[in-house]
Amino acid sequence: MLQIRELLGKIDAEIPFSKAESWDNVGLLIGDMSSEVTGILTTLDCTLEVVQEAVAKHCNTIIAHHPLIFSGIKRIENKGYGAVIHALIKNDIQLIAMHTNLDAYDRGxxxxxxxxxxxxxxxxxxPAEREMAKLQIFVPHEHAEPLKRALAEAGVGRIGDYSDCFFQLEGQGQFRPNESASPYIGTSNQLEVVDEIKLECVFEPHLQQQVEATIHTAHPYEEPAYDIYRFKVTDQFGxxxxxxxxxxxxxxxxxxxxxxxxxxxxxxxxxxxxxxxxxxxxxxxxxxxxxxxxxxxxxxxxxxxxxxxxxxxxxxxxxxxxxxxxxxxEQVMIAGLKDLLQSFGCTQVEASEHATHPFKAI
Ligand SMILES: [Zn+2]
The missing domain is CATH 3.40.1390.30 (NIF3 (NGG1p interacting factor 3)-like)
Structure with missing residues (x-):
């Protein structure tokens, strides 16, 4: 059976929670990461009636679009919103919010x-923009392949569904080591000219520390020459x-x-x-x-x-x-999210039948 942690992982792979706005509150709001999912109920809002519906349908997981908890809860009394939180905890029901991350998704x-x-x-x-990092690095011929392998392992060179994306160009590099250098090639105070490869590749900016550590481990030079710069690309979210x-x-x-x-x-x-x-x-x-x-x-x-x-x-x-x-x-998301979750391989998904429209027209 699927654990909540695994369910969140499945969702995150398609509709990353990191795509939510900074003011939002998404992910597991109430519950236990290690709980096993007995059934999922999708809803626009998590009201008391929806919790009761989840109990009746033997669904221990509710996925709501609107977060029940936004910020700074001071007390949880058994009334108002507190009663909903009470009912969720008492009945051992997990509550997940998929809000602005679902809005940003192209099938959201x-x-x-x-x-x-x-x-x-x-x-x-x-469309939103997101930042990417680009690395260009110069390496002696025979070390280009091992360096590429090490960088790829560190997450460099991934573009969409492609991995190991590198561009390379042959050229000559030159350097003059001083007395205190311990050069891999060359001797002190002599100008050295070496056949080198220039590699270009992209990576996610959050990997930068790891990428630089990999360069210093996998590159033969005492002082590898490289540049890293940031640029913006159009995101598939927005x-x-x-x-x-x-x-x-x-x-x-x-x-x-x-x-x-x-x-x-x-x-x-x-x-x-x-x-x-x-x-x-x-x-x-x-x-x-x-x-x-x-x-x-x-x-x-x-x-x-x-x-x-x-x-x-x-x-x-x-x-x-x-x-x-x-x-x-937005109530179309109740059935829409059920279909999405099923397309991600989730089973036992139910769409709430409870209307949570707060207005009544006369
Ligand atoms: Zn809304």
């Missing part, structure tokens, strides 16, 4: 909404999803379909809804703070939730046609 919550409303040609709306409609359609006409597909109580439109649209940007949850970046992508329509009065005026000024699809449209 925005993509699940895009699937539900039929958008094609989906891609990340606002914010929101953009997609296309099969054919151009009047916004208000298509939004009626969106309202029905997402089960939205009230759909509010900001801007000229008679406009013809064919490209759509979605940021699940509350994404209006990205309005300028979204407008710059050139999408015809922006879908997000939780838009306030003054933000709606800002959107009018920006000229970005927007529809408030309510934060609760």
């Amino acid at each position: 919550v925005s993509a699940m909404i895009a699937d539900k409303i039929g958008l094609t040609k989906q891609q990340i709306l606002l 914010t929101g999803i953009r997609g296309e409609l099969e054919t151009g359609i009047k916004a208000e006409e298509w939004l009626l379909h969106v309202k029905e597909q997402l089960g939205i109580q009230t759909l509010r439109i900001i801007g000229d809804s008679s406009k013809m649209i064919s490209t759509v940007g979605i940021i699940s949850g509350a994404g209006v703070s990205y309005m300028k970046e979204v407008a710059a992508t050139g999408v015809d329509l922006f879908l997000t939730g939780d838009i306030k009065y003054h933000e709606a005026h800002d959107l009018l000024m920006t000229g970005l046609l927007t529809a408030d699809i309510e934060h609760y449209s």
Whole structure:
């Protein structure tokens, strides 16, 4: 049977918890890493009713999108949110949060909404950037292969699904050792010219210490010559999803379909809804703070939730046609996450049947 630790490892390999925003609180919030998973219940919010549902369905693990615990708990009384924590611990149920890491994933919550409303040609709306490190190092011919092997073992030269990625060029290096040097090649005070290989390769910046230690162990020279520099690449993770409609359609006409597909109580439109649209940007949850970046992508329509009065005026000024699809449209992740987890090889996954919409429309 799968332990919680192994389940988190499986998730992390696809949807790294490190991709969550710094203010977020994701991963195992309540529970025991060594517990064995009897069943997983996916939900948008972890309420008392959802805990009861997990007990009834013999699921000892709940995976919620919204973190139950955000920060600084002062007391856990058996009331309010405390009652939920109580119920989880009493029933030996683990609670995992997959929040902004799931948002940043290209098959995450925005993509699940895009699937539900039929958008094609989906891609990340606002791709994130991430830092990489590049090493260039000069090594005598006969030591190039052993050095490459040692560097590869230290995690250098991995690009996506490829490992051992190196570029090399032949050339000549020169140096003059002084009296106190103990050179591997050459003699004191004499200029030495050596046939060398220049290797170029990339690595994850967090490996730098390990990489430099490997260089000093695997390189024959007393003072290996190398440079390490950082650069930015476009990440495969980011914010929101953009997609296309099969054919151009009047916004208000298509939004009626969106309202029905997402089960939205009230759909509010900001801007000229008679406009013809064919490209759509979605940021699940509350994404209006990205309005300028979204407008710059050139999408015809922006879908997000939780838009306030003054933000709606800002959107009018920006000229970005927007529809408030309510934060609760994220409920598509309940079934969507179940499918994802199953595609990662998890079994006994159930989607919560409990609606956690806090609003009731009359
Ligand atoms: Zn949300």
